[in-house]
Amino acid sequence: MxxxxxxxxxxxxxxxxxxxxxxxxxxxxxxxxxxxxxxxxxxxxxxxxxxxxxxxxxxxxxxxxxxxxxxxxxxxxxxxxxxxxxxxxxxxxxxxxxTMRAELEQRLHTGQAAATPVWDLLERMEQGQRDLLVLRFVEELSYDELALVFEIPVGTAKWRVHSARQKLTALIEEEQRQGRFGRIKR
Known part of the structure; x- marks a missing residue:
């Protein structure tokens, strides 16, 4: 980056x-x-x-x-x-x-991004929330840049990222309770 x-x-x-x-x-x-x-x-x-x-x-x-x-x-x-x-x-x-997931994994040379358990959980989220998290934490965009991308105020970008993180955390915790996801260190 x-x-x-x-x-x-x-x-x-x-x-x-x-x-x-x-x-x-x-x-x-x-x-x-x-x-x-x-x-x-x-x-x-x-x-x-x-x-x-x-x-x-x-x-x-x-x-x-x-x-x-x-x-x-x-x-x-x-x-x-x-x-x-x-x-x-x-x-x-x-x-x-x-079928789409298999093709996507094949297209990505590393295949790591689409194959991780976290990516599977991200796919269960709304498109907008998923895009926010990927742009913020994978593509490393700042909140100012996110605000520009989504045409929203910076404060709204921060709140939406926070909300999306909470939803992802809840999904991870649910998977952990069901034994389908390893422990995550905070």
Whole structure:
């Protein structure tokens, strides 16, 4: 994450093609993963990641505060995902969850993110709560950046992350009571 932040700062400061190439190499895999984890085929995830990076190239000069770059980036990604889903909405959803999970795990080179028990619990949460937790704790976005992504006040972002964490904790504790989940150190 630190390398990505440094690449973003360099691009925002210099705006050179070389700094954009560095930024692209740092962010493209992350953006592709963001879209793949939301159920898109690999080709669609790659296309949307490229679209986001093209927008970054064209509009990075509009970013007034470098520390909010990642919030701005994921806001663009979220809008691209919504646009893609509106344009490619299937008549009937026919993909089974287990089939989609297996394909997702296969697409992710590490396979670790989708295969963890915590990810299974995250899948049981509402999409918005899951997105908040993933962006906050996996993608390491600040509360200011989350507020920008979801177009909400910072205080609301903090409250929603807190509420989502409480829900995830309750799910983990329930799994522990039923013996399906190991002990977690706090």
């Amino acid at each position: 630190q390398d990505e932040r440094q690449a973003a700062e360099r691009y925002l400061e210099t705006g050179t093609d070389d700094s954009f190439c560095e930024l692209f190499e740092a962010l493209y895999p992350r953006l592709r993963r963001y879209f793949a984890l939301r159920g898109l085929e690999l080709a669609a995830a790659e296309e949307l990641a490229q679209n986001v990076m093209l927008i970054v190239y064209r509009k990075a000069a509009t970013v007034r505060q470098a520390e909010l770059f990642f919030g701005w980036l994921y806001r663009i990604a979220r809008h691209e995902l919504f646009h893609y889903r509106r344009q490619n909405k299937p008549a009937v959803e026919t993909v089974e969850l287990e």
